[in-house]
Amino acid sequence: MSDRFQELQVFVRAADSGSFSATAxxxxxxxxxxxxxxxxLETRLGAKLLLRSTRAIVPTEAGLAFLQxxxxxxxxxxxxxxxxxxxxxxxxxxxxALSSILCIRILIPRLSEFLKDHPxxxxxxxxxxxxxxxxxxxxxxxxxxGQMADxxxxxxxxxxxxxxxxxxxxxxxxRGAPLTPDDLKDHDLIVGPVITTAWPWTFTRGGETxxxxxxxxxxxxSAEAAIACAKEGLGIARLTRMMVRPELASGQLVAVLPxxxxxxxxxxxxxxxxxxxxxxxxLFTAFLLRILAQE
Numbered sequence: 001m002s003d004r005f006q007e008l009q010v011f012v013r014a015a016d017s018g019s020f021s022a023t024a025x026x027x028x029x030x031x032x033x034x035x036x037x038x039x040x041l042e043t044r045l046g047a048k049l050l051l052r053s054t055r056a057i058v059p060t061e062a063g064l065a066f067l068q069x070x071x072x073x074x075x076x077x078x079x080x081x082x083x084x085x086x087x088x089x090x091x092x093x094x095x096x097a098l099s100s101i102l103c104i105r106i107l108i109p110r111l112s113e114f115l116k117d118h119p120x121x122x123x124x125x126x127x128x129x130x131x132x133x134x135x136x137x138x139x140x141x142x143x144x145x146g147q148m149a150d151x152x153x154x155x156x157x158x159x160x161x162x163x164x165x166x167x168x169x170x171x172x173x174x175r176g177a178p179l180t181p182d183d184l185k186d187h188d189l190i191v192g193p194v195i196t197t198a199w200p201w202t203f204t205r206g207g208e209t210x211x212x213x214x215x216x217x218x219x220x221x222s223a224e225a226a227i228a229c230a231k232e233g234l235g236i237a238r239l240t241r242m243m244v245r246p247e248l249a250s251g252q253l254v255a256v257l258p259x260x261x262x263x264x265x266x267x268x269x270x271x272x273x274x275x276x277x278x279x280x281x282x283l284f285t286a287f288l289l290r291i292l293a294q295e
Contacts, residue, residue, distance in 0.1 A: 005074075005077070007037055007040070008070045008074055009027065009074065010023060010027060010037045010038060010041075011037075011050075011066075011067070011070060012067065012070050012071055012074060013026055013027065014034060014050060015049075015057070015059045015063060015067050016067075018056040018057045018058065019056070020034045020057065038050060045066070047060075047062045047063075047066075048060050048063070049062060049063035049066055050063055075278070090118040090120065090121045090280045090283065091120035091121055092121065092122070092280070093121075093122045093123075093124055094121060094123050094124070094140055094141075094280050094281065094284060095124045095126060095139045095140050095141075096123065096124070096125055096126065096139065096140065096141055096142070096143065096284065097126040097127075097139040097141070097142035097143070098125065098126070098127060098142065098143040098144075099127070099128070099129045099143070099145065099223065100127040100128065100129060100222065100224060101129070101222070101223040101224045101227075101243055102143060102243075103127050104127075104224070105243055105246075106242070106243075106291060106295065107125075107288070107291070110291050111123070113287075114284065114287045118280075118283070121280060126139055129193040129221050129222045139272070140271075140277075140281050141269050141270065141277065141281045141284065141285065142269070142270040143158070143267065143268070143269055143270075143288070144268050144270050145161075145265050145266070145267055146265060146266065147266060154271040154272075155268045155269065155270045155271070156269045156271075156285065157267070157268050158267045158268060158269055158285070158288065158289055158292060159266075159289075159292045159293075160264045160265070160266050160267075161242055161264055161265050161266070161267055162240065162241045162242075162261075162264055163238055163239060163240050163262040163263065163264055163265060164239070164241050164244075164255050164256075164258070164261075164262060165236050165237070165238050165255065165257050165260075165262060166230055166236070166237055166238075166239060166244055166247070166248070166253040166254065166255060166256060167230055167233075167235065167236045167253065167254065167256050168230060168231055168232070168233040168252065168253060168254075169251065169254055170233040171188075171230075171233040171234070171235065171236070172254070172256070174233070175187060175188075177256060178256060179257075180257070180260075181201070181203050181210055181212045181257065181260055182212060184201075184212060184214060184236065185212075185214075187235065187236050188234060188235030188236065189214050189215070189216045189217055189218070189236055189237075190216065190217070190218045190226050190229045190230055190234060190235045190236065191214070191216040191218065191219050191220065191226070191237075191238070192218070192219065192220030192221060192222055192223055192225055192226035192229075192237070193220060193221050193222055193223050193226070194219050194220065194221055199213070199214060200212050200213045200214060201214050201238060201262060201263075202262065202263040203257070203261060203262055204260070204263070205259055205260045205261065210260075217235055218235060223239065226239060227243070227244060227247065227253075230247075230253055231247060231252050231253060236256050238262050240265060242292075242295045245295075267292070269281075269285045269288070
């Protein structure tokens with residue numbers, strides 16, 4: 001790794017993460033080395049790039065201008081390397097931010113297919129059911145549920161996912177099955193992950209749309225936790241069909257109000273602002289699209 005390349009890499013991660021220690025951990029360096037590299041870069045350029053404090057590291061005006069150019073240079077270098085090596089020789093680290101349920105239930109069972117085609121590529125999954133800060137976490141791509149806000153990020157819609165209401169047979173034996181969406185007011189409702197859930201719940205039947213205000217008994221930040229609650233007979237949950245397919249097949253969960261279709265949810269691949277997705281991101285996204293189509 002050349003000194004100039006390392007300078008850019010260290011500076012970009014320090015500016016994005018706001019932490020020398022986090023940068024050191026990510027790049028396999030000591031914290032003093034990170035501080036020294038940034039100081040030497042500032043000395044060579046004759047400009048203060050980062051303001052240090054005990055709480056955070058913040059780019060100066062000169063630092064922000066340099067950061068934009070440095071990111072573009074690193075991206076162009078990576079793209080040039082990938083172009084020279086070809087598709088079959090992808091290497092380096094691909095950082096993907098995504099929900100834990102999508103990672104565990106959909107991607108990991110099929111990941112060996114992707115890794116077999118790209119044996120020199122390393123994958124880092126940043127799993128959380130909350131929204132990821134792509135810049136701070138250094139993610140190359142995030143896979144997000146729900147409508148995209150006008151955030152300035154680049155995004156590609158992957159699929160519109162069907163949702164349904166589910167409950168355990170034991171819960172329905174105890175409480176009875178609702179016959180219409182209005183009957184849900186008499187039931188225990190499970191909502192999760194809260195970050196991707198829009199209220200009220202909306203249903204479509206025979207071309208007509210109906211929205212109802214819900215009052216959840218359980219609010220969860222994890223879709224996996226919502227599934228677990230439903231399996232334990234704690235109430236009725238609204239989830240994507242793809243995620244609960246194993247439970248539906250085994251009979252642990254059954255569909256509720258099958259004649260009423262809950263509003264679907266979109267799944268997007270989101271890229272950091274101002275960057276064209278790298279070849280490894282494009283190939284990974286295409287791989288995920290194939291999996292979703294088969295699911």
